Amino acid sequence: MASPKLSVNINKIATLRNARGGDNPNLVSVALNCERFGAQGITVHPRPDERHIRYQDVLDLKPLLTTEFNIEGKPNDRFLELVQKVQPAQCTLVPDADNAITSNAGWDTLKHKEYLKEIISFLQSQGIRTSIFVDPVPEMIIHAAETGTNRVELYTEGYARAYADNREAAVKPYLEAARLGASLGLEINAGHDLDLHNLRYLRENMPELAEVSIGHALICDALYFGLENTIQLYLRQLV
Numbered sequence: 229m230a231s232p233k234l235s236v237n238i239n240k241i242a243t244l245r246n247a248r249g250g251d252n253p254n255l256v257s258v259a260l261n262c263e264r265f266g267a268q269g270i271t272v273h274p275r276p277d278e279r280h281i282r283y284q285d286v287l288d289l290k291p292l293l294t295t296e297f298n299i300e301g302k303p304n305d306r307f308l309e310l311v312q313k314v315q316p317a318q319c320t321l322v323p324d325a326d327n328a329i330t331s332n333a334g335w336d337t338l339k340h341k342e343y344l345k346e347i348i349s350f351l352q353s354q355g356i357r358t359s360i361f362v363d364p365v366p367e368m369i370i371h372a373a374e375t376g377t378n379r380v381e382l383y384t385e386g387y388a389r390a391y392a393d394n395r396e397a398a399v400k401p402y403l404e405a406a407r408l409g410a411s412l413g414l415e416i417n418a419g420h421d422l423d424l425h426n427l428r429y430l431r432e433n434m435p436e437l438a439e440v441s442i443g444h445a446l447i448c449d450a451l452y453f454g455l456e457n458t459i460q461l462y463l464r465q466l467v
């Protein structure tokens with residue numbers, strides 16, 4: 229069984245850069261170093277207000293990355309134009325609420341099924357693999373499969389939050405969702421608040437897991453361990 233891939237989300241590097249309005253740290257250099265240190269993908273989540281990743285960053289990164297580029301975001305017209313131009317390996321559709329501090333829910337794949345179907349078919353016609361961000365709820369997985377998406381990304385904040393109290397109970401709905409998704413032909417990604425404490429248990433119990441995207445905790449850990457060591461530490465959780 230192949231190990232799940234690690235896609236490093238570099239939003240927080242852009243947040244740090246933007247804090248001073250200059251170019252330190254340089255986002256492209258950090259992304260290339262993440263690849264050099266073993267990351268198998270780079271994730272960015274340009275938000276409409278460009279508070280961290282800017283649209284120009286996405287354009288700058290594309291010709292230089294050698295691993296899988298994953299662009300996440302709310303599929304408004306501007307976002308879809310960018311994705312079409314950049315042609316990433318994967319586009320993850322996220323139902324970002326306005327003014328939310330970060331992504332805080334998966335799609336209602338029943339309510340938005342026709343909308344998602346249309347976008348997914350457009351992206352796939354461009355040769356872009358699609359993933360949609362979902363809560364680990366069986367009904368949402370079933371309707372996600374009906375959109376024609378290649379993958380779902382399980383929104384793992386709930387798992388991460390409940391892990392310390394009772395990890396078996398915390399992971400259960402995610403394992404059921406992954407099993408159900410795989411039985412319906414979906415590939416399974418996971419992300420949000422994954423870290424060095426909770427990642428290995430998820431990986432060990434979810435054989436369907438194809439990829440994790442990790443940003444916030446990984447960049448925080450890099451302050452203490454350095455970026456290269458940190459990426460190696462995360463990769464070791466995924467073996």
Ligand SMILES: CC(=O)[C@@H](O)[C@H](O)COP(=O)(O)O
Nearest residue numbers: 239273300322330331419420
């Ligand atoms: C889609 C998702 O899970 C998010 O975790 C995300 O990409 C992080 O976004 P921020 O860095 O803006 O919090």
Ligand SMILES: NCC(=O)COP(=O)(O)O
Nearest residue numbers: 237419420421441443444
């Ligand atoms: N898709 C999740 C992601 O890219 C990173 O989430 P987080 O690790 O920053 O919570």
